[in-house]
Amino acid sequence: MSDASLWTALADPHRRAIVGLLLERPRPVGEIVEACGLSQPSTSKHLRVLRDAGLVRVRQDAQRRVYALDPAPIAELDAWLAPYRELWNRSLDRLGQRLDETSDHHDTSQPTPKD
């Protein structure tokens, strides 16, 4: 459920901006509205999407609602990314090998099998 909506939630630049704001600290809606330059209803709708994706939590503080990041879905993204990161590391290795020919040794965390 939150798996499918997670990507689409982060596909929107405004929502990524909101998530970036909430990375610094939890914020009430009004602060997000001001920082993003969006209208209040639009901001609330984006926050709804982020909430449905499980990316943010709300805490009620008098009339204000303070939104905060929930790190769990981020870990989900990270898990998805893991196998691709390996691919990236392999390509870095190849690049490092090419650079080795001209500059000094750049140690990578993975022992390179020399054949």
Added chain:
Amino acid sequence: MSDASLWTALADPHRRAIVGLLLERPRPVGEIVEACGLSQPSTSKHLRVLRDAGLVRVRQDAQRRVYALDPAPIAELDAWLAPYRELWNRSLDRLGQRLDETSDHHDTSQPTPKD
């Protein structure tokens, strides 16, 4: 350009499936069509989006076009994710601390400062 389209490119489940297929090995279009169960034009259009996002490269092999992953944008995603990963690690730390306390004395109530 590829920055904005990177997220939207990966927002589509079919395209994530294609990327997953290309993680195993480079493949010609026909193979992707068969594996994904999409029509050939639809697959080509998705591949176009992935190519515009810089996620895949094409190599011509006779009449076939062999698509392969380009790891660079993945690293971009990873870089975006990095600050959030720290947040995740901090929350894991707090969870571990709570689990440590409850393993000592069987008490699930955390020390809440009452104000």
Added chain:
DNA sequence: GTGCTGTATTCCTTGACCGGAATATAACTG
């Protein structure tokens, strides 16, 4: 209670995207 502040939801319109069908293009074969 009334009024005020902060936030959420609904309605509506516009624009983007997806999939299918048909067509176009490119490369090989004979």
Added chain:
DNA sequence: CAGTTATATTCCGGTCAAGGAATACAGCAC
């Protein structure tokens, strides 16, 4: 050259998401 295979592009109809305006709702102050 014509014919065939492999892939890309265009056109079209339906669906979905985004933003604005107006409104509804909740919590506080008086």
